Amino acid sequence: MKLIVIGGGAAGYFAAIHHKAAFPAHDVLLIEKSENGLAKVKISGGGRCNVTHACFDARQLADYYPRGGKALIGPFQRFNPRDTMTWFQTRGVPLKIEPDGRVFPISNSSQSIVDALETAAQELGISIWNRCAVDTIEPRPSGGFLITLSAGAVHPCDAIILTTGSSRQGYAFAESLGHSIVPPVPSLFTFKINDPDLIAIPGVSVASATATLTGSKTWKQTGPILVTHWGFSGPAIIKLSAWAAREFSESNYQLPLTINWLPAYKEQEIEATLMDLQASSKKWISSKSLFPEISGRLWEYLVRKSIENGDVQWIETGKKQIRKLIETLVRDRYEVIGKGVFKEEFVTCGGIPLNEVNFKTMESRVCPGLYFAGEILDIDGITGGFNFQNAWTTGFIAGDALI
Numbered sequence: 001m002k003l004i005v006i007g008g009g010a011a012g013y014f015a016a017i018h019h020k021a022a023f024p025a026h027d028v029l030l031i032e033k034s035e036n037g038l039a040k041v042k043i044s045g046g047g048r049c050n051v052t053h054a055c056f057d058a059r060q061l062a063d064y065y066p067r068g069g070k071a072l073i074g075p076f077q078r079f080n081p082r083d084t085m086t087w088f089q090t091r092g093v094p095l096k097i098e099p100d101g102r103v104f105p106i107s108n109s110s111q112s113i114v115d116a117l118e119t120a121a122q123e124l125g126i127s128i129w130n131r132c133a134v135d136t137i138e139p140r141p142s143g144g145f146l147i148t149l150s151a152g153a154v155h156p157c158d159a160i161i162l163t164t165g166s167s168r169q170g171y172a173f174a175e176s177l178g179h180s181i182v183p184p185v186p187s188l189f190t191f192k193i194n195d196p197d198l199i200a201i202p203g204v205s206v207a208s209a210t211a212t213l214t215g216s217k218t219w220k221q222t223g224p225i226l227v228t229h230w231g232f233s234g235p236a237i238i239k240l241s242a243w244a245a246r247e248f249s250e251s252n253y254q255l256p257l258t259i260n261w262l263p264a265y266k267e268q269e270i271e272a273t274l275m276d277l278q279a280s281s282k283k284w285i286s287s288k289s290l291f292p293e294i295s296g297r298l299w300e301y302l303v304r305k306s307i308e309n310g311d312v313q314w315i316e317t318g319k320k321q322i323r324k325l326i327e328t329l330v331r332d333r334y335e336v337i338g339k340g341v342f343k344e345e346f347v348t349c350g351g352i353p354l355n356e357v358n359f360k361t362m363e364s365r366v367c368p369g370l371y372f373a374g375e376i377l378d379i380d381g382i383t384g385g386f387n388f389q390n391a392w393t394t395g396f397i398a399g400d401a402l403i
């Protein structure tokens with residue numbers, strides 16, 4: 001039995017390792033087109049590698065995947081974040097769980113994860129060919145496949161695990177073998193906002209605001225929001241980008257966004273606080289934030305956005321102006337005009353349609369002997385270690401099941 005794994009990323013390594021561990025007599029070859037595999041692991045999580053997320057319930061875990069969560073429930077019952085943690089820890093990579101559930105190596109270095117995977121592959125005797133690109137895959141009439149490398153050499157094999165991530169070439173291989181492809185579009189990005197006054201206060205953040213996007217439906221996320229040099233970032237924004245990734249692409253990254261800067265307050269409470277001051281205070285309205293959740297710089301920006309001349313005293317303002325300020329505090333409107341980069345993590349939404357894959361084995365329902373794992377599938381998670389968990393889980397299942 002000869003297995004060729006095409007693509008030496010997280011999913012390819014994990015699939016090759018688990019196959020060789022389960023079937024030591026099989027010949028396992030991992031083919032990677034770049035200088036070294038695991039390039040994304042190396043740069044992941046800002047160089048720290050957010051290897052998984054401490055969520056150990058399959059159904060709950062599935063909720064973190066805008067696409068593919070339902071299909072992953074069964075696979076998560078077989079290989080979940082606890083298994084991932086055990087696997088790395090027993091291979092000499094101590095891990096830590098951060099307060100938000102993200103799991104990192106204690107070393108804070110993705111190299112620990114790379115080393116563990118490379119060592120495991122080496123110890124098991126997996127052949128790894130780097131700088132070796134697959135050019136075509138052809139099914140053999142007698143079963144199995146012929147793989148042609150770009151250098152021209154042809155290699156026969158009995159089965160393939162295709163783990164080429166979001167590479168266009170990987171999608172083309174799958175199409176040549178009878179699959180369709182859900183069009184790939186980016187997920188996990190920041191929002192560009194056309195508001196010179198907003199982007200003049202970069203670095204301002206709130207710990208908990210509610211951002212709402214409106215398209216063919218409404219998406220809502222509550223969490224930290226950060227003002228950047230081009231618009232908005234922060235966990236609530238990045239999560240929204242994931243849930244609305246396809247809608248964003250279809251709208252050319254232009255959707256209306258509304259922010260409630262004070263989700264912990266009832267609108268009447270805010271109104272009462274503001275009306276009190278309006279009745280009596282001679283203080284300058286923009287000089288001091290009334291809410292500990294909103295910093296002075298953000299408060300001043302919001303006041304100036306609501307009241308034409310922000311340099312007025314509370315007592316000088318009319319009810320209409322106060323109403324406008326309340327509106328800005330709880331329903332602050334923006335137009336997203338494009339997407340920006342989120343350096344910590346990036347993933348592609350789209351790929352192999354999930355109904356074309358058997359999730360008990362990760363084998364293609366279209367082409368027997370062809371298996372998939374990782375980002376090539378139409379699966380993607382929000383930021384927090386979920387995308388690697390998809391690679392570990394589907395890689396484990398493909399490697400373990402295939403025979």
Ligand SMILES: Cc1cc2nc3c(=O)[nH]c(=O)nc-3n(C[C@H](O)[C@H](O)[C@H](O)COP(=O)(O)OP(=O)(O)OC[C@H]3O[C@@H](n4cnc5c(N)ncnc54)[C@H](O)[C@@H]3O)c2cc1C
Nearest residue numbers: 007009010011033044045050134165345374375385387388
């Ligand atoms: C900057 C960044 C940071 C990230 N940080 C995190 C994080 O902290 N936590 C998290 O969960 N996720 C993170 N992700 C997402 C995560 O890295 C991916 O979801 C994951 O790496 C996908 O693994 P994969 O093996 O499916 O694909 P890839 O890692 O993309 O691997 C595919 C491999 O296939 C090879 N290949 C392609 N075509 C061919 C060919 N024709 N022949 C041979 N080889 C080929 C490629 O060279 C590549 O090495 C991050 C992504 C980015 C870009």
